[in-house]
Amino acid sequence: MKKIYLHPIPVRIWHWINAISFLTLIVTGIQIRYRDLINLMSFETAVDIHNWFGFILIGNYFIWLVFYIFTGKIKIYIPSLNKPIEFIKGSIRQAGYYGYGIFLGETNPHHATPDHKFNPMQQMAYLFIMALLIPLQLITGLLLWDIKLFSRWIDLLGGIKIVDTIHLLLFIFFTSFLFVHIYLATLGHTPTAHIKAMFTGYEEEEEHSH
Template structure:
């Protein structure tokens, strides 16, 4: 019997699902607070409490995730894009937008220490280590504007911070939709979901 390779260790799977649930709740509660008259899912007070709780939970989970990759020495290989990754982006974009619909096999086979193709690696690196930290920082500034008053003023005021936070919220909303869709494009409809639940694909 062939030994199953664990693509996603337990700590990664836990952090992934914490992020997934929290980011969805952050999106809904964030839009609830921003468009109070248009959305009536929760009261404003409940939205603020849920939003703040999920924000700090994502922050904690983000540090756990970062510590794991740094301590295991896997960050560079798993997440850091290389020059050859940029050259391969058209190959994977062509697969996702065209070749997949003709039933062609995926041009990349994930391995435990090399589990993201070039397009995924670049996307995840930008989201996890550039945009997410920026979203966390702007969220912290909005959470306690008095404490961060000088920093907020340095970057142009509270309206600028709020605008950046909202723009990033739209970006993460688009990513969540695309991520769920692309997760269905494994060799079976649920294979990628299974990997993120059990750690392996058949």
């Protein structure tokens, strides 16, 4: 079994803070929105927790951004646009694995390394999420946190209902994505391999005889 140091400690800290924050924000978000259906906590408590974790998530996003930009590791998120055919082929190959090959017992075509951590599908998804969706979610959340303070910005975006709808659509996306994300995390060589790696930093990989 080969061990690869894939997740440096700042990434692991960021990831787990992110995970806790996301779960908390989803739960409290549901409580705020569906107070008439769910009663896990009071409305005030749900709002307070939601706000606190919202700001934690904003801070955490900057930990991620600063770490990845200053270490130059940000490139792991950026698809190699100079080889688009290869990227498309890699994506199809990866989709083929998840949708077909995995059932036949084929091996994952992507072998993660510190410099090539994500497969093409992950690269596309995470770049989209980290560069667009999360910032958008954080910005709309911040605007909704104080709609009077940020009223001009809200007007620029088309009004409070537009901002709220964007925030809600992203919440729906992230909630849905979470199921897929957690499931995919169990598709290592053992169901807990990827999860353990996010604690230890080391990803275990089976050594295949060719």
